[in-house]
Amino acid sequence: MAPSSPDAPAFLYLAAHPLRWRLLTALAAGDYRVRELVRLVGEPQNLVSYHLRLLRDSGLVIATRSSFDGRDSYYHLDLDHCARALAGIGTALHPALHREAALPPVDPRRSPRLDVLFVCTGNSARSPIAEALLGHRAGSQVTVLSAGTRPRPRLHPYAVRVLRDTFGIDITGQQPRHLDTVTGRRYDYVITLCDKAREVCPDFAAEPRRMHWSVPDPTTTGDTSDPDYSAFQRAATDIDTRVRHLLPLLSATRPAKETAS
Known part of the structure; x- marks a missing residue:
């Protein structure tokens, strides 16, 4: 039986x-x-x-x-x-x-060289965090930039701090960029992290793959003059998870430069 x-x-x-x-x-x-x-x-x-x-x-x-x-x-x-x-x-x-849940390994030597742009509104927290984390995890195989539709004067100090303390990445001295300054090149992926930026993000040459990550703005939590640092930790954790799952997609992507040629 x-x-x-x-x-x-x-x-x-x-x-x-x-x-x-x-x-x-x-x-x-x-x-x-x-x-x-x-x-x-x-x-x-x-x-x-x-x-x-x-x-x-x-x-x-x-x-x-x-x-x-x-x-x-x-x-x-x-x-x-x-x-x-x-x-x-x-x-x-x-x-x-049984096996441990894990992402498939990504061999950077076999991955194509790609260009990725992260976009948010102020380019002071979410998109610089994404830029730093993808650059850290993907290495030289990905050229990664970030920009804002209405950039703030400087990076938020908590964004700098969470990258340094949690991931050992130092972006001290980096300045926010306006989206207009980086639209003249080809990208394989354009990823918006801000719902407002998604609505106004322009089209790009070579029709890159567009993705949206709806990540809450950590700068708006708590007192506006002193936001809650834990919100930056949550945002960085969320973005890092998304970046880790993006890597296998990047490994299988044919660059826009080849597609357009």
Whole structure:
């Protein structure tokens, strides 16, 4: 007599539904609002909202209030949660199938040389943090810049501090850049980290891949004259997770220079 089987892991139930899988796949490419997901998957809004709620309840998807329009929200796929859930499926089937959830290794010698631009509004916290973290993790294979649509006079000291204390990266002396000063070159990826910047970010030559990471602005937490440092820690952790999951995509990307030639 065969032993009784336990219930299938929740991730299998959630991801096996065709619409939920399409939503997960769409969100793997960046953050979107409900109406954008409706267009991407071609299903009614009430149906999309229902399945998004199931994904949110499971912790696979996170919603954050838009800083551009407070009545709206962006949905974000928690890739680390997905990795742990996938690793747990193997264990549930057979102990021998267990493996640690990890990103695939990226060999910088086989990766193409790419150009990536991060954009936010002030270029004083989120986009410089992303620039520093991607440059640190990708090394010489990626030329990475950041800029702002309305740059502030200087980097926020907490952004400098969190990079130094948490990641050992020193960006002391770096100055915010205006987006207009970096739009004359080709990019393979243009990634916005600010909901406001996403709305005004211009088109670029060679049609780079556009992504949006809806990261809350740490400079607006607490007293405006003395923001909460923990908000910068949360933002840096969020950005670093996204950067780590970006690396395999960069490894498989053909540079825009080759595509345009």
